[in-house]
Amino acid sequence: MDKIKRSNNAPVAQTATAQVHAAIKQRILDGDYQPHQYIREASVACELAVSRTPVREALRELVSEGWLEAIPHHGARVAAWTEKDAHEVFEIRLMLEPIAVRLACRHMDNGRLAYLKTLATQMETLTESSIDPEACNELAALNHEFHRELISASGNQRLTALLDGVVRTSVIRRNFANYDATHLRRSMHHHREILQAIEADSPEWAESVMRSHLLAARDLHASFPESMPEASREIPN
Amino acid sequence: MDKIKRSNNAPVAQTATAQVHAAIKQRILDGDYQPHQYIREASVACELAVSRTPVREALRELVSEGWLEAIPHHGARVAAWTEKDAHEVFEIRLMLEPIAVRLACRHMDNGRLAYLKTLATQMETLTESSIDPEACNELAALNHEFHRELISASGNQRLTALLDGVVRTSVIRRNFANYDATHLRRSMHHHREILQAIEADSPEWAESVMRSHLLAARDLHASFPESMPEASREIPN
DNA sequence: CAACCCTTAATTGCATACAATTATAAATCT
DNA sequence: AGATTTATAATTGTATGCAATTAAGGGTTG
Structure with a gap:
């Protein structure tokens, strides 16, 4: 009777926003997105075959979590680490x-x-x-x-x-x-x-x-x- | 030569999302929205004369800041304080x-x-x-x-x-x-x-x-x- | 009469189209 | 030639319409 343990409190990949969220985070972890690189909404939306809406929401979440930093009217870029x-x-x-x-x-x-x-x-x-x-x-x-x-x-x-x-x-x-x-x-x-x-x-x-x-x-x-x-x-x- | 001090790091009310963000937070502070009360996207959008999109984004921000709690497919409600x-x-x-x-x-x-x-x-x-x-x-x-x-x-x-x-x-x-x-x-x-x-x-x-x-x-x-x-x-x- | 299923209403989630803003770069003037 | 201005393109911000999901209420059936 193992209780199901969820070590990561990330949103479960059920909604499109959550999927995009997880995908982008993984790319940051893997180094596919380098520090200070801008994440364009349109590109991600195209690559993941969703619209820009869930991408925008995922980006906003990642910003509030500290993975990305948002520059108004310029988009979100990977947070650099000093x-x-x-x-x-x-x-x-x-x-x-x-x-x-x-x-x-x-x-x-x-x-x-x-x-x-x-x-x-x-x-x-x-x-x-x-x-x-x-x-x-x-x-x-x-x-x-x-x-x-x-x-x-x-x-x-x-x-x-x-x-x-x-x-x-x-x-x-x-x-x-x-x-x-x-x-x-x-x-x-x-x-x-x-x-x-x-x-x-x-x-x-x-x-x-x-x-x-x-x-x-x-x-x-x-x-x-x-x-x-x-x-x-x-x-x- | 007083330097301009901004004590609150809230987004400046320039974009619609920021305005909605500030408005909802104020309503929570003023007690207009009571604990556990659901904030409906459509209502807020109508009252503030904007579309649901900026309301959605503002709600998401407020959730990540701890003011609201999100229940999937049920919306966001004011976080209760115990x-x-x-x-x-x-x-x-x-x-x-x-x-x-x-x-x-x-x-x-x-x-x-x-x-x-x-x-x-x-x-x-x-x-x-x-x-x-x-x-x-x-x-x-x-x-x-x-x-x-x-x-x-x-x-x-x-x-x-x-x-x-x-x-x-x-x-x-x-x-x-x-x-x-x-x-x-x-x-x-x-x-x-x-x-x-x-x-x-x-x-x-x-x-x-x-x-x-x-x-x-x-x-x-x-x-x-x-x-x-x-x-x-x-x-x- | 109780339990279950189905319909319906309400709300969030997503997609697309359009507007606003800004960076880029070419063109013009001094 | 250098700086300034202006047009253009790219990107984010917003609005609207539709689909998906969920909760509740009424109806049916055992």
Whole structure:
């Protein structure tokens, strides 16, 4: 009796607008649309065989989600990602996630904890095996799901939605291209330690580890200054 | 040589969509649209003498901003405000604003500080005079501007936008109806003390006062349990 | 009498046509 | 030749008409 889990809160591809929404987001993720490139309504409408109306609505949604930026009477273009953006996101995550984990200690239930453990195990298994691009994608997805589930346990739905938006827009390309074996192992250990702290019912411990986790990730990111030409890389954490 | 300040980042009422956006938001604020009431595209379009298209786009924007909630194939209705919502918002503000003020200490410049002082003075003047409804509106607006300007000084634009959204949706009715003279004086003192801490270049002090400020506001809010029937009141802080 | 199906009304979702605005570029004037 | 102006094309913004979906009410049937 597995409950259906929907990790992404994107609109289900039932209406045309939702389909266009998903399609454009995928193209941004895949790098088909490069930063600062304008997304023309007519082009997308033609390619996806729909009218401009659902395209317009999808673009508007993507703008409000931070994927695109709208210039009045000029259309929407892919949001570029600067070092300042990365800095801002880490600053915000450092304010929210550690305290969120602290709150999560109080509201954690066995089912969720078990799910988090399976996620951690899956990530560890992937880390130990070969590091092909496909595995990197999977690792990134699992990592996001882990963080999201942990935050969700705080019981604060607004907080979950907020962080979802903040973190999501920081992931342009889903790969761990510029990773570091040492960092990766430490990261996996952090995940385990957070779960152990929660089991030990020590909010301060869990909060502290999460803070270390994020600070380590920020440091790693700072050590890759502007290396990628077109789009920012995945930031492991 | 006053620089033009735009405290609200709402779309300027130039395009029809922006006008509809502003109009509906105002109606929500004024209580013309009550919680859980459906906003029909056709009605609004007729009343504002525009077509359904800009109405649709405005509604979609308001949904993404948290003013409305969309039910597929049923339209958008005014988001209701529960005690849980208020709790979540305070929890988030407590995570973000104190640290934001701490950061603001490092980036504060004289011009901004002077502006904050004038805001504080204006609020104090209003507090000392009579408490008519009009003064309450003005006080709430100044209070928002004060907090917003303070957070903005953190230098983190994303953080400013984030908090703007979180706080904004918590204000359904712009009044200080359920205020308390004692709280109000304490609140004004907090504002002054934060500015003094910043001038003294003491981030920890400023952060601590902001935390006290928010905790006091939360406590006040908790002491008015579900008193208002239709829409939530302004939460003074 | 209750449960089910079908019809109907209302509303949103989508497509197309047209208007308004702006960038581009050629042409003209100084 | 350089700057300015003006026409043109491309793109977004808006209006209207139609299709799809859903909720409700009346009718039918067991």
